[in-house]
Amino acid sequence: MSERALEIRLGNGVEVLGEEEFYFDAETIGTSGTFCISHAHSDHLPKRVEGREVVCSDVTLKCIEGRTKHPLNKIDHPGVAMFDAGHMAGSRMFQAEQCGKRVLYTGDLCTRDRFGCAGAKPVKTDVLIIESTYGRPGYVFPPSEEMGRVMHDWAEDTISQGHSAAMFAYPFGKSQDLIKILDDMDPLTDQSVYNATSAISSERDPYNFRLYSEELANDPFVVVCTPWFRKSSQADCWRRNGMRTAAVSGWALDRGYRYKMRVDEAFPFSDHADFEELLAFTKACEPSVVLTHHGFDADLAREIESRLGIEARPLIKNQRSLLEF
Incomplete structure (x- = not known):
């Protein structure tokens, strides 16, 4: 068991800090740390590019370069695994190793198969950072x-x-x-x-x-x-x-x-997971802690705790989540 604290906060995107610095969907691609970009929707792409290295799919890289006009290097990081997020072409989830624990960042995700786009599959993890766009009961989509x-x-x-x-x-x-x-x-x-x-x-x-x-x-x-x-x-x-x-x-x-x-x-047709799918995905990932983000974050955190019995809380700007294991 690691005695170091794992710190997760909203700052330059979602920051996961420990032995290394990981930045997910950062607004600025900096010159130090590892920058992971989940997909090519504008609210997840960087607004400034100072560094040159990113972890992402080929499709997302093409879109970042088209938007920012800066050439970038797509790299592999030995501590980061990528998984299909099912949200759109090239969308990815990332799992990073920090302080001896696995942290899964979903970005936007969809667990339903849709017309050639395969849905996201659960990934066993210790900490889950999950989107909550439709994280309120009642948002359940037809097949x-x-x-x-x-x-x-x-x-x-x-x-x-x-x-x-x-x-x-x-x-x-x-x-x-x-x-x-x-x-x-x-x-x-x-x-x-x-x-x-x-x-x-x-x-x-x-x-x-x-x-x-x-x-x-x-x-x-x-x-x-x-x-x-x-x-x-x-x-x-x-x-x-x-x-x-x-x-x-x-x-x-x-x-x-x-x-x-x-x-x-x-x-009512979406490329996001609905409320029931968010709960099912969370349960199947078997996390010890869930941090909700981007949408009905407080609602989803309450529902995860009450229905699944898993510690959950929303990520709040300028508020650190210190996770001790």
Whole structure:
């Protein structure tokens, strides 16, 4: 048993400090310590790059370099293991050895298999740092395959009635799921979704999609767009011509979400784990301590303690978690 304290805190990302310094999803890539980047969503990518070495997937590296314009070196660290997080292409969980204990950082994760994206599998660990985006009871999603059929049928019915269909989802993650779901309908995309999908499409994992242009839109069509595109002049033009719109998000479980988004339909489909899946994942990892982060962190920590009997607490900015073993 190590007598050294393991310190975990929110600072430059999630800091795990002991014999070494590990930084998960840091805002600044520094010149000392080990920097692990979980995936390519903007709220997890660095805002500043001073150092040159990162631990991440090839897809995430490509996105970091595209965003920051700094060349980086992807390294392997003997004390860090990477596991598929199931959230989006290239998303990874990290397990680091510190003070003789295993610390698993999930980043954003999804444990459901979704249209070619395999769900995250539990990893035995001593300390679990888990996301809590949907960490409140009530956020339980319908099965992915079922929602895929519902969304496909909605788009197909819309087109059969002579209307085009726009489906709004974040460019990385759910947009690629939608392109797979709508494959037989030759989906179009806006520029952001096109760029994101082009970055990960390959011979091994191809996507059937085309960039929207007026020349391709003579007949009713289905287009996958970013959520903010719905406020564009192009989207206004589509609506005047009878387009039907749908928002695709786990938040569609919230009453009033469809009206808030000003769309015709809202589908509760997510690339995150839901509440029950977060609990099941936590239990299967068999941690001694759980630290919740990013979302309904306090709610999830209370539920883990009451339902699973595992010590749990949220990570709070400027508050250290000193873990003695």
